[in-house]
Amino acid sequence: MVAEKVFTQLRRGTLEFCVLALLQGEPRYGFELVKALGEVDGLVTTEGTIYPLLARLRREGLVETSWQESESGPPRRYYTSTPEGSRALAAFTADWQRFCTSVDKILQSGRRG
Amino acid sequence: MSMELDSDRLVDAYLNELATEAAELPAGRRDELLADMKAHIAEARAGGATSEDEIREVLRRLGRPSEIVAAATDGLVRVEVPPRLRPRDFVAVGLLLVAPYLLSFSGLVAVIGWGIGVGLLWTSNRWTVVWKLVGTLTWPIGYAAALFLDAFFQAPIWLSLLADTVITIGLITALALNARAPRQAS
Numbered sequence: 001m002v003a004e005k006v007f008t009q010l011r012r013g014t015l016e017f018c019v020l021a022l023l024q025g026e027p028r029y030g031f032e033l034v035k036a037l038g039e040v041d042g043l044v045t046t047e048g049t050i051y052p053l054l055a056r057l058r059r060e061g062l063v064e065t066s067w068q069e070s071e072s073g074p075p076r077r078y079y080t081s082t083p084e085g086s087r088a089l090a091a092f093t094a095d096w097q098r099f100c101t102s103v104d105k106i107l108q109s110g111r112r113g
Numbered sequence: 114m115s116m117e118l119d120s121d122r123l124v125d126a127y128l129n130e131l132a133t134e135a136a137e138l139p140a141g142r143r144d145e146l147l148a149d150m151k152a153h154i155a156e157a158r159a160g161g162a163t164s165e166d167e168i169r170e171v172l173r174r175l176g177r178p179s180e181i182v183a184a185a186t187d188g189l190v191r192v193e194v195p196p197r198l199r200p201r202d203f204v205a206v207g208l209l210l211v212a213p214y215l216l217s218f219s220g221l222v223a224v225i226g227w228g229i230g231v232g233l234l235w236t237s238n239r240w241t242v243v244w245k246l247v248g249t250l251t252w253p254i255g256y257a258a259a260l261f262l263d264a265f266f267q268a269p270i271w272l273s274l275l276a277d278t279v280i281t282i283g284l285i286t287a288l289a290l291n292a293r294a295p296r297q298a299s
Contacts, residue, residue: 030152031153031157051146051185073159074151074159075152
């Protein structure tokens with residue numbers, strides 16, 4: 001299946017921006033982020049791979065982390081978007097919309113023709 | 114009770130497999146990944162996933178350890194660190210250490226062996242000039258110490274030989290330990 005490969009690549013490339021989008025406005029802890037991403041259809045196939053992704057975003061300075069105690073379980077590592085993360089997200093969002101519009105246009109013209 | 118134990122066993126097996134797979138990662142990343150995964154599972158359990166089936170589902174959703182480690186390896190630049198001592202450097206150190214003892218067997222072999230050792234030492238980029246001098250002077254220094262003990266203290270021959278051996282082994286060990294891999298352009 002050719003499309004499957006394409007979507008694997010697309011997921012890999014876009015997931016970090018989905019993470020950044022979820023972190024705009026509010027900090028979230030790892031488990032909460034993973035659940036939020038998992039609820040969306042077709043976005044995450046292996047939840048565990050989100051943790052290496054989060055670690056990379058932190059190394060790149062796009063998110064910041066802080067520890068907070070939890071009443072019900074272990075201490076939680078909260079993630080917040082940095083200003084740099086928000087800028088990267090804004091830039092991606094603009095490009096992504098243009099990209100989607102272009103692809104949609106071609107796909108639809110193909111259907112009509 | 115036994116249900117708890119079965120779940121524990123599942124989680125332990127999963128985390129062990131993850132730790133094994135993650136062995137290739139740099140220590141900091143490995144520890145962080147393992148801590149994150151542990152916290153995730155603990156969070157799921159605190160949130161009500163307690164039965165064996167529920168735990169199985171949590172672990173299935175996390176994915177296979179190999180996939181998770183592959184994601185952590187993604188984009189990781191592997192820097193090949195050159196070995197401190199290459200085979201030729203081991204030969205150099207070995208010859209400098211052993212050649213003097215060949216003297217009683219054959220003077221020519223001893224001198225040629227030592228000469229090759231010194232040649233390899235000075236053409237290697239693993240040592241500074243100071244350490245190359247140390248390596249070169251080890252034999253003369255050891256020999257001089259033995260002669261000194263013999264001439265001034267009338268030390269028995271075994272004591273002179275022992276002093277020579279201690280000095281030689283000490284200096285050559287220091288030489289081997291002070292080899293430095295050349296710094297690479299990054």
